[in-house]
Amino acid sequence: MERRAAPGRKLEEHRGASAAFCRLPRDQEVIVYCGSGISACPNVLALKRAGFKQVTLYAGSWSDWSSRSGYPVETGHPSQ
Numbered sequence: 001m002e003r004r005a006a007p008g009r010k011l012e013e014h015r016g017a018s019a020a021f022c023r024l025p026r027d028q029e030v031i032v033y034c035g036s037g038i039s040a041c042p043n044v045l046a047l048k049r050a051g052f053k054q055v056t057l058y059a060g061s062w063s064d065w066s067s068r069s070g071y072p073v074e075t076g077h078p079s080q
Contacts, residue, residue: 021050033058033065 024030030052034040037059047055058064065071 021047026052029054029056031056031058033061035061036063037061
């Protein structure tokens with residue numbers, strides 16, 4: 001596959017993706033989101049390329065979720 005980039009920029013592979021993907025369940029749906037849905041798209045493609053079959057983009061992402069009255073929002077530090 002040919003790689004393309006805007007003039008003056010180069011594409012770099014995300015080397016940490018495979019380590020993060022191995023922690024995800026391959027037998028369950030994986031829903032990918034970000035702030036608005038745009039930045040999550042490369043992760044959706046990478047997961048599919050890595051062999052995940054049930055990958056879904058939450059297109060509205062956090063912008064959509066946080067705008068809805070009554071939807072739960074977790075605050076504080078993420079649990080580890």
